[in-house]
Amino acid sequence: MKTMKAVCIYSYGGPEVLTYEDAPRPHPGEGEVLVRIHAAGINPVDWKIREGQLKEMLHHTLPLVLGWDVSGVVETLGTGVHRLRVGDEVYSRPDIFRDGAYAEFIVIKEAEVALKPKSVDHLHAAVLPLAGLTAWQTLFDAAGLAAGQRVLIHAAAGGVGHIAVQLAKWKGAHVIGTAAARNHDFLRQLGVDQMVDYDTERFEEVVQPVDVVLDTMGGDIQTRSWKVVKRGGILVSVASPPSAELATAHGAQQAFVFTQPNAAQLAEIAKLVDAEKLKAVVETTLALSDATRGQELSQRGHQRGKIVLRVV
Ligand SMILES: NC(=O)c1ccc[n+]([C@@H]2O[C@H](COP(=O)([O-])OP(=O)(O)OC[C@H]3O[C@@H](n4cnc5c(N)ncnc54)[C@H](OP(=O)(O)O)[C@@H]3O)[C@@H](O)[C@H]2O)c1
Numbered sequence: 001m002k003t004m005k006a007v008c009i010y011s012y013g014g015p016e017v018l019t020y021e022d023a024p025r026p027h028p029g030e031g032e033v034l035v036r037i038h039a040a041g042i043n044p045v046d047w048k049i050r051e052g053q054l055k056e057m058l059h060h061t062l063p064l065v066l067g068w069d070v071s072g073v074v075e076t077l078g079t080g081v082h083r084l085r086v087g088d089e090v091y092s093r094p095d096i097f098r099d100g101a102y103a104e105f106i107v108i109k110e111a112e113v114a115l116k117p118k119s120v121d122h123l124h125a126a127v128l129p130l131a132g133l134t135a136w137q138t139l140f141d142a143a144g145l146a147a148g149q150r151v152l153i154h155a156a157a158g159g160v161g162h163i164a165v166q167l168a169k170w171k172g173a174h175v176i177g178t179a180a181a182r183n184h185d186f187l188r189q190l191g192v193d194q195m196v197d198y199d200t201e202r203f204e205e206v207v208q209p210v211d212v213v214l215d216t217m218g219g220d221i222q223t224r225s226w227k228v229v230k231r232g233g234i235l236v237s238v239a240s241p242p243s244a245e246l247a248t249a250h251g252a253q254q255a256f257v258f259t260q261p262n263a264a265q266l267a268e269i270a271k272l273v274d275a276e277k278l279k280a281v282v283e284t285t286l287a288l289s290d291a292t293r294g295q296e297l298s299q300r301g302h303q304r305g306k307i308v309l310r311v312v
Helices: 044-050 128-142 157-171 181-190 217-228 244-249 263-274 288-300
Strands: 003-009 018-024 034-041 069-077 087-092 103-111 111-117 150-153 174-179 194-197 209-217 229-237 253-256 280-287 306-310
Touching: 003 288, 018 150, 018 157, 034 087, 034 288, 087 128, 087 263, 103 244, 103 288, 111 263, 128 157, 128 209, 128 229, 128 263, 150 157, 157 174, 157 181, 157 209, 174 181, 181 194, 209 217, 217 244, 229 306, 244 253, 280 288, 288 306
Parallel strands: 150 174, 150 209, 174 194, 209 229, 229 253, 280 306
Antiparallel strands: 003 018, 034 069, 034 103, 034 306, 069 087, 087 111
């Protein structure tokens, strides 16, 4: 049996349950491809799954390889694969119900795989699928963000936030972002029109009404966000489902998005990257064997842009 290096968990818990080991190399079935991973993005969902926070929802069987953000090269094709070829450079946010990408190989359904942007390396492509699809599915699918609208993006300097800012600007929106002061130059460079320092300002006191709030934080930040949503506007969260009662009370809409794989949207995102309308910022690059450190950094909650694991 062929093996591969992988980072797995055998039980839920702290960073110490991450195991860097030799694991069986998976085989592609019908409609699937085997991808040789070059880089894997780290996302908060990885350590939330490691801690068991999502076990009632996802019902994973352990051991489980973590990580659902990947860029690599198609190694072999399963039966019935027609769109992709061996050697294609691809990226994906693969099915979160299956083994992930902290590994040398992953099997992915063809329908979840797109050609990666040509103009960036695997390290920068690997951090785009999950954050890019999250931004796309919240701003465009759920909120229908349009040119000229105003959008408030919480945690604008983070993994999802810094991509959402750029997609909203591309759409022609007026973008307001919250971040600590040390990130304000970064946000300005991304095109944010108004920065709010969450340490010294209460956003609901300094932000004029908006059409869309993208909530990545939940809790008190989500509740306070209702104060800035216009009547007829929408609060979209990826942190926790917003209150339907509060939405009605404010004459607004609400939505919760759990990001889904989508190769067609990844193809659109790749076009934007190659047209230099969108770029992922990688602040930290680590070896696959350093996944524990990557998760610890992510879990501190003050990452600018993305953390990536280099596999090749
Ligand atoms: N439902 C879904 O499908 C889905 C998909 C993607 C992400 N998510 C969730 O969305 C959240 C964000 O994900 P992410 O990848 O963007 O995380 P991330 O990259 O770890 O976010 C870190 C950012 O959060 C900012 N931040 C921390 N506290 C803040 C505050 N009080 N106000 C404003 N910004 C603050 C930090 O900025 P400073 O350094 O300036 O503090 C940092 O830039 C996570 O909980 C994740 O699990 C859910």
